[in-house]
Amino acid sequence: MNVLSIRDLEKHEKDVLLFSAFHFDLASSEVAAIHSSLNIRVALLNMLLGKVPISNGSILVSGENITQHKRLHEKQIGICFFDQGLYDRLTVMDHIKFFKQLYASELDMDQVLQLTQLGTLRSKKVNKLTYSEKRRVHFAQLLLKNPTLFIFEEPDLNVDVETKRVFLNILEYLKREQKGVLVLTGIMESAITIADSVYRLNEDGIHKIEMEDEKENESEPKVVEQEEAIPTAFNFNKVPTKVNEKIILFDPPEIDYIESNDGQSHVYIKGESFPSVFTLNELEDRLKPYGFFRCHRSYIVNLQKVREVITWTRNSYSLVLDDKPKSTIPLSKTKMTQLKEMLGLK
Template sequence: MRSVLSIKNIEKHSEETILFPAFSLTLEKGEIVAIHSNLNVRHALIHMFMRKTKLTHGEISILGQPISENKTVYPKQIAVSSYEEGLYDRLSIMDHFKFYEGLYGSNQKVDKILQLTHLYTIRHKRIKNLTDSQKKRINFARVLIQDPSFFIFEEPDLNVDVETRKVFLNITKYLQDNGKGILILTGNIESAIMIADHVYRLHDQGLQPYELAEERNQEEKEIDTDVSDNEESGFQFNKIPTKVNDKIVLFDPPEIDYIESSAGQSTIFIKGEAFQSMSTLNELEKRLIPFGFFRCHRSYIVNLQKVREVIPWTKNSYSLVLDDKPKSSIPLSKSKMVHLKEMLGLK
């Protein structure tokens, strides 16, 4: 079976600087690979795939077809969703879809893509009236309409809202189910870990695999047993495990902003991102108190190092405003406020 993507010994030099030395990589059908790099490296790779930069060494092939020899490989078999991509402000979402449909001669069902990208209910809105996140979903829709074998997404979840992040995860699942290959180019390693099956770093030292702190589902019980054994032996395991798809990702306590419990499920929030916890709120409270965490509400635990303000909310409750990226506001009950004042030495 031919690989969707085959990279053999490509490299890029910029004047006297090595952006990246020769490296090779393959990507199979239904596989998601992420490359973590700086902006210059990402743009160099995109230009190579789009044939804007001539390959001086090595080759890139899609389904066995070298892009240097076959000019039709791009854009028929390669779709690129760039981070900064212009739209026509005067057109509506539907007008854009019709334009893309004609441009690519696509047989994709527009209504289905509108639903998948959560744009159906606003399909008649003009681009100039949309949020940046909604515009991002139009760019996702464009490559879906194009329907190639191989997709490249540059910074797909950077500076977008929660809905758009969920949309992108659904899109990757949809593409995987249809046997497509996906390459994520990003400067955010957390994003790469959440989305991809395999993560690499690419820099002037070459392409290096990123060691994910993960185990597959069938190994989760073994991990739980190992942690228990370590506790009994006196070994202190400080990292907090979270579940991302079929992976276990570990975080240091200081990274955590706060934790919320809803319907018996604990969710850990880090830099505006939500991660499913594998522990109950009570279990997390016991583990995190030594690291400066505080049970501010029956459903919340907060990292006190991240609290910026304490403000009245109602007569019997307060709100904690965090110094995180989204400036999160979480509840502080009246009884907990008394305890917090004691901790702070306030009367």
């Protein structure tokens, strides 16, 4: 049985269609992410909490319709909101004890402290914690509730590297415990790094994002030969982008990275996005002579801008760029192997 099943769910806000009717299933031991706008995310959360009536479609948790079981969310659904309050004057341990008693939790407090890496902070008051440390207290709260369905809103937004690693370890624990995990985010890089499957939800409905690495085949040596010939095949030094009716030309070294979104490529320079007139595949071919690398199916990165390579889990990696916003770009497992070879690492 699926932990979460959504059937023909549709939402209008006044005269605006937020999302058209869609189906979605989340199984136990699965982590899925839905990438959407803030308005869509808020509407989904309010529906799950019963704050907004469901006029079209249905939401089922463990086979039970949430509109027919008004108190279902109190036991089976747990939500970690992006903007969530804590008791500033209490210590971390006071919070753990309070939540354990509130939810009559059977989880061991030391286990929760270990999972969230809050053990060294147990005597520290919440008002003395960093934002990232407070997020870990939020994670601890939801772990103690121990629902069937875990929902996280923007769990790794603005957190430090340690907290993001803690969150990924929590996800591995929840999968072992056969929980269903749904992540709601407006950041595609986070969705790709965190989840086993990624979906985009908008007015056209829901669409699954291709996550599999491109398959390697026996003809790959021939591709390498073609790559060696690319510098003589193209003679250009500008990348055109289009803004309104203007064509803007950029030198390749100016570009930080390129992202493909619904078939449209966007060139990122100093935190600003410019739609490209070329596809991602075309840009990959054109930019290889300038030190650009296809690090993921949906991303091309300027290797000269890469500052760090972060290993989150055995199959999850990110590149941190040396640009103004310190952008993080997903790196697929297959591409990680290629990058190590390029860097001369084993």
